Amino acid sequence: MRRTLLEGLTQRQLTEAPPAPDDAALAELAASVDRAARRRLGRSLSIRQVDAGSCNGCELEIHALNNAFYDLERFGLRFVASPRHADVLLVTGPVTKNMRQALERTYQATPDPKWVVALGDCAVDGGIFAGSYAVAGGVSAVVPVDLHIRGCPPSPNDILKGLIALLQQVGESAVTP
């Protein structure tokens, strides 16, 4: 373990600010998310993720945001365990009828001001699962949505880009309450 820990200290960190265009975009995102979050909220942004019927693909990519390459927490964005602690609900999946009530209750348990991000193609309108007897529809069919992040699943980079868009939207809604 000692060797692994020491190497962690001495080796170049994986959270790279590298030359490839994608990574450059990521580094750029890092700065703007940070500035914007502080400007709008004056603090970090707490996110509560809710799977309302997803296939679990979106969850995998949300998880990836926490790995060493994306290191989400350096932006002041962090996932919290309770809706009571959250500013943002990050909702995935078509909302199944079996999850509708749980999603509504989670929304009600989140203190104001709060924003809802619907993540993934299914979260827009039910996607490929639309029309089923067991699906209520997209997230906006159940709770008000501030932003959709598309993709099946969206890549970690796409998710980061979406969070910036959210912050812009947060600014607008603050002007017109």
Place this chain on the structure above:
Amino acid sequence: MPLLTDILAQGRRIEAHRPCPRVVVAADGWSAAASELASGHVTLLGLWGDTGTVHMAVIAQDTNVIAVLSLDCPQQTFPSVGALHPPAIRLERAIHSLFGLKPVGAPDMRPWLDLGFWEVQYPLGARAPAPSAQPAYDFLPVEGESLHRIPVGPVHAGIIEPGHFRFTASGETVVRLEQRLGYVHKGIESLMMGATIERAAKLAARISGDSTVAYGIAFVHAVEAALQVEVPPRARYLRALMAELERLANHFGDIGAICNDASFALMHAHCGILRELALRAAETCFGHRLMMDRVIPGGVAADLSGNGAATLQDLLKVLRQRFPRLVELYDNTASLQDRTAATGIVTAELAQQFGAPGFIGRASGRDFDARKTLAYAPYDELDFVVPVLTAGDVNARVWLRVREVEQSFALIEQLIARLPDGPIATALDGKDIGEGNCEGLGFAEGFRGDVLAAVRLDAGRVARCHLRDPSWLQWPLLEAAIEGNIVADFPLCNKSFNCSYSGHDL
């Protein structure tokens, strides 16, 4: 007691079903098969409903012969399998909730998947309007002094799929865990009815996102068997490459997450890096991090990219350098082993009885891996072993994954070295798919275990498709494994299982 072969001989064989036989049996044949399951001579692979019919897929213990038995249910009833063979109980409850076909003599008739929120009752069967007053769900009673209940979910504390767990604890010790699942039920099987093969393949790829390749392969195996399509060898190899990459990514994620649930974040961080490297390689090679929709009926949608082989070789080099160090770290950290060893034990008897798929079965002595046991192409041409352990605890499930990762390294190496030239897909033209009824059964070994796909095609469309996630036969074992453990070890046990919610709920 009649043997499986006798039961099959007495039934009516359906010629259009491939590659294994499907036989329509009478009620006594059905019950005899249930007895065979209970005796352990055959193992249950799947049990599902159809319009006015129930089907059961089984594999003989000694010969590995697979067969599907069907029973017509003109009275909307069938003799309960679960009455004799507990692994069938939840599958039967689901058949009843979805199709309205009633298992007579079943020990548990509470609804499953149907949580009372649909507007219809029996959505795949009679489709009656749901009764307005739904009775509350009866959790199983627990008796004793000083017991308390801990309800958890459906919304969990992490980035996890939803499900409800009802713990009854005596102090710190779990006396009973009861699961209630179905929250992410999307009605996928109803969406498949009447869908084109292309659309059904996309739905199959989204049943459980972490196993999108495995589901894709199981589904196309069934479709290709039904249509008798020859798949080019290159496509078979590319599918296997994707499957092994998917297995690697998931196993890395799991090994890290299990250690994380024992508060050993260092492993989690390093395994997360390896997982990301595998996903990035997948994107470079096949154009999608999870490789969704890359497996299509007839072949694969995308060839290995120009730099694909080199990317995979580089990936293997890095992984072979870094992974053994992490294994050593796991092995040499006593405080971590203290949490995982002797925790959450699945007995060999239960693993055998349930035909526990994947690493859960293999960590408890069940030597079954669809890649080896069923030897579907190209695994019949590749050198690999199926690791089996016997301890059945969280530690064994970690080690099983470690050993499987090593096998996947070897497999990927062979797949690249022997990758055949040639086309990557056979076109399914209208003539092939347009003629009448045909049926197929397919399997694929995903990272979690074997996925079963049963398909009936009619005039080029999917008349019925059933996909059985390995989790159906794993979730109940988690209830058994946690018994007598402390509540705080549940996340650890649960993660070591990593059952699918979406795959189970469909």
